Amino acid sequence: MNLTASLRPLCAALLLSATAVMPAAAAAPATTIVADSPAAHPNFTVRVVGKGRPVLLIPGLTCPGAVWDETVARYQKQYQCHIITLSGFGGAAAPASTDKLLLNVRDQLLAYIKTQKLQQPAIIGHSLGGFMALWMSATQPAAVGPLVIVDSLPFMGAVQNPAATAEQIRPMAEQMRQQVSQGHLNATQQRQMAAGMVTDTARITQVTRWGLQSDPATVAQAMYDMYTTDLRPDVARIQQPVLVLGAWAAYKPYGSTKESTAAIFNQQYAKLPHYRLEMSEAGKHFLMYDDQQWFFQQTDAFLKQPGLAVK
Numbered sequence: 001m002n003l004t005a006s007l008r009p010l011c012a013a014l015l016l017s018a019t020a021v022m023p024a025a026a027a028a029p030a031t032t033i034v035a036d037s038p039a040a041h042p043n044f045t046v047r048v049v050g051k052g053r054p055v056l057l058i059p060g061l062t063c064p065g066a067v068w069d070e071t072v073a074r075y076q077k078q079y080q081c082h083i084i085t086l087s088g089f090g091g092a093a094a095p096a097s098t099d100k101l102l103l104n105v106r107d108q109l110l111a112y113i114k115t116q117k118l119q120q121p122a123i124i125g126h127s128l129g130g131f132m133a134l135w136m137s138a139t140q141p142a143a144v145g146p147l148v149i150v151d152s153l154p155f156m157g158a159v160q161n162p163a164a165t166a167e168q169i170r171p172m173a174e175q176m177r178q179q180v181s182q183g184h185l186n187a188t189q190q191r192q193m194a195a196g197m198v199t200d201t202a203r204i205t206q207v208t209r210w211g212l213q214s215d216p217a218t219v220a221q222a223m224y225d226m227y228t229t230d231l232r233p234d235v236a237r238i239q240q241p242v243l244v245l246g247a248w249a250a251y252k253p254y255g256s257t258k259e260s261t262a263a264i265f266n267q268q269y270a271k272l273p274h275y276r277l278e279m280s281e282a283g284k285h286f287l288m289y290d291d292q293q294w295f296f297q298q299t300d301a302f303l304k305q306p307g308l309a310v311k
């Protein structure tokens with residue numbers, strides 16, 4: 001199986017994510033230091049910025065927390081932003097072990113919320129980060145607040161075949177894991193995939209750089225874990241309201257329409273009790289960059305709604 005060919009459907013399946021860079025003229029937000037014990041969460045690091053209601057920002061595959069810099073700059077005056085960077089992504093040191101990688105990330109994030117005494121923080125998650133937000137909420141429904149899911153699904157493996165099960169997907173996922181872990185993608189291939197996920201040329205360059213700087217074994221395991229974890233039945237346990245922001249413009253070459261892509265989202269989220277789906281007209285995978293004004297309008301209005309906290 002050709003690696004580039006095998007990864008191309010992942011872009012169409014909303015799987016791959018990376019990071020983007022802030023414009024050179026924009027300064028990174030100031031950091032607020034809080035007591036934290038990184039030894040308690042070896043699979044990620046946290047940067048805390050701002051004051052107010054706590055919000056966790058979880059990035060996608062291969063991206064560090066810097067992907068949220070513009071989002072943090074907007075929200076830091078009214079929210080305390082806990083910006084996550086997963087180990088092994090975007091130049092961060094790889095974890096000591098990739099065994100049960102995303103399961104460990106889930107449990108460590110939930111433990112972080114408890115030890116930091118965060119009262120039902122909202123979570124904004126992009127791609128893998130959105131998947132993680134859903135998993136955290138389904139595991140401990142009362143631990144977190146409202147969710148903003150940016151272009152992600154409960155089960156990536158079933159995008160092309162809704163009847164697919166995790167066991168049916170596992171052989172393909174294993175083959176993909178083996179190939180990705182070998183790190184064969186070169187800069188040209190990385191850039192080709194990045195161009196399918198983000199529009200701006202400078203951001204494509206940054207996406208490519210972070211992908212090349214990520215640890216292949218960690219990326220491979222994260223992809224495998226996502227492909228073989230089906231959260232479609234589990235989202236029924238989520239008590240929080242959820243805003244799902246979807247993209248479809250990048251999938252036109254695959255024959256997708258706004259309606260057909262929205263149908264995939266609604267099918268996958270069918271058991272989620274309280275969600276609203278909004279589809280971007282112009283954005284590719286990085287909606288917070290390609291369709292930034294729309295992204296902020298949707299997120300602003302959702303987070304400001306009264307009564308979002310779970311009782």
